[in-house]
Amino acid sequence: MGESAVQHIAVTQSSAIAQFLAEEAGTYAPAVLSGFYKTVNRAQTMNLLVSGIETPSIYLRLRSFVYCDGCFEEGWQRQIQDIKLAEFCPYHQKKYLAHCPACGGDFKWWHALHGKCHYCGVVLKCAPCTAQDCRHEQYLVQSLKTHNQAYLDKVMRIARNLGSVMQKKPTAPEASRCQINEAAMLIANNDAHGILQHLSALHSIYPDIDKSWIAARFSGFKSPEVNEAINAFMKRTSFSQDSIQSDTPFLLTAGQARRKMQAEGLRFASISGICQSVNATRKFFTNDDIFALSLALEEYHAKSAGRLPIAQSEMWTTKEVARRLNVKPNVVQTYSRDGLLPFYCGKKGRKFFLPADVDCLLDRLQPPHYIAATCGVKVIKIRKAILESQVEPSYNAELHWSYWLFTSEDIQSIKLTLAHKKSRATEAFPLILPNLPADPVFFAKFLSYAQTAKSLRIEKAAVHELIKWHYLKHCYISLKKIYIPKTEIQKFKQKYLISKTTSKILKISVNRLADVLQFFGIQPLIFPATTQSRTTAIYRKKEISKFAIHLSTEKPTENQNYLSITIAAKRAQVSEHTLRALAYRNVLSHVAGKSSFYFRPSVLDLFRKKFSIIETLLAPMGFPLRPTPRLIEKLYKYYTKEIPPRTNTAEFYRSSADILSYLNSETPIDPPILTKIKKAAHFFRPNVPTLPPDCILLSVALEQFRISYNDFYDTFLKKGFVSLIRHEKEKYLNRKDFDKCQHILASHITCAMADRLIFNNSGTSRCLIRRSILIGEHLSNFIAKPLIQRDMISYYLINHPVSSYLKLK
Incomplete structure (x- = not known):
């Protein structure tokens, strides 16, 4: 009978081979049967006595292929070698033999029958271990002596949570199971120092694995001792230099890996999702799997928890984009809000931009500050060049001019204007003025350059242009100064007005004055060499006086004769969209300026008296806040000056008199609807329509x-x-x-x-x-x-x- 056949037959006294040998032995049958195992009943297996220790059999985890000579001498080799808690025998404090120390052959179960190696015949002897090595086994033996079943249950439960394998053919190596069992007893004993030493030993065995992944084995336990040991382990910077090389891989369960990644903010739908992401088994993660998960975790964090298409370090923040465009961060926010610059939201709603998208925007459109930086001039010069070249921005959105964007063609026009102004400035003819006389009385009749600008409340550049284009005459020039006669200044004041004075006369805001007057054909003085701002423009007094005569003024209590669309919308208690619709359909008289609409306060008040929101008009009659669609349709088709509503709103405006006349009309336009409206208008209460016949x-x-x-x-x-x-x-x-x-x-x-x-x-x-x-x-x-x-x-x-x-x- 060969070795392979013996491996698969039973060796109990009731087996067929034992009964056959007993029959052949005759009178020596008892001696032959004593060499086989005796079948023990269930009641007899409740407790076993090993090395003077009574052991409940429920805690014996049977397994094969390890050997203890102490257990062999007591005759309990098949029963006692199998507690799966450590690599040492807990009863005799000896190290289990898994291989023959002489020839290195693997053990089979029948080696324990005679205590010798099956291959070389050497008597098997186990090496004793120190008390420090068997410390955990002593805990186990002590609990067995005191019959502390709760402790054993706790150890088994912790071992299962740590990843202990209970199958007869486990997938985890023996060394990994020993590590898990050792950690289970340390946690059960609340030994913080022992847990710290255990973590340090694991780090010395696996120096290439990050400490956080080693500590992840204890992620399922929240006791103070475990937390203390993990914190001390993570803070420790120096470890033993003597690393222990081991071929056994470091293993983590899928649950431990998931808890580690969840703590880092990476969440999977299930454990199978983690396994599929690294192509791992469903039970354990090896060193390679942990490295793959680490890379996935780093990539996940680099992409801001998976929200970004590429790593966050390769993308630009709002401030970086603002530096690239030479604008403020709020300008970048506006561009992204209006869809000009695509963005991606990272953690806490932070916006990130792809550099390629920013470069693509600059290839198509450029802001004034960026144009100024590329041209090497101040932004105010770019602003003047924009006004002088009269280019229209591709992106305006009624924002400040610093938000505008210009195409490449517009930029070329601006640059040509800058070059023309520069060449014109170099070729500008000097002021040809007579020399200053030596009469000391002269200075009492003249003002200097700065004094003239202060007297007229204009800029010095404007004074220069007034002298150049002969609006101020009979001036004198010295070596460094220009003097203007006071009589010329008085004549100029009598013929011309500045913006602030004109604003007070016409009761129009300075910021809106130029836009309103341009609508009526009144232009300020324009000098080719300068571009005046709207607050320093100069107007002819004759034109302003003529315009003021024909301008119907508002009530004395009104501060302004014209209101911007924003202020007008608040005054009329409507939205700007509705106000624009009223202006486009000429329901409201207005001034269509170049940049906005302007309305008279009296027109807005008259509109509020004559027209009404349909909900407000019908509310006293008992109608709901939102009228029925059929009623709105009837009023919409009625011959009045009607304003269609904005999308998804009921913002209808109708003439109050026309609606009331329609409600009181006797013409049977639509009997059911008209009857309902008339009854509601007559009784001022909700109408309950009667049921039609048939x-x-x-x-x-x-x-x-x-x-x-x-x-x-x-x-x-x-x-x-x-x-x-x-x-x-x-x-x-x-x-x-x-x-x-x-x-x-x-x-x-x-x-x-x-x-x-x-x-x-x-x-x-x-x-x-x-x-x-x-x-x-x-x-x-x-x-x-x-x-x-x-x-x-x-x-x-x-x-x-x-x-x-x-x-x-």
């Missing part, structure tokens, strides 16, 4: 049609083929709609009705339509679902028995 209750009609409400609604009501009448919480059909439905259902039938009344199986009719056996007809554009002819179904039923329909599914 109406049929909907439930009665559905019963006659033999159709369900959902089918009736989806077929006839959905697109308005018929309409319902609601009266006192009941639904009715008028006679006309009832006759239409009855006429159609007399010759046709819906799919749901056919399935329920004829085929007794849902979906059969549609299956027949898909197979072109039956044909669905669309009788009207207002009937939502196709209908089937009853004659076609009858013809089909003649040729096919009922049992065949059910096979079509």
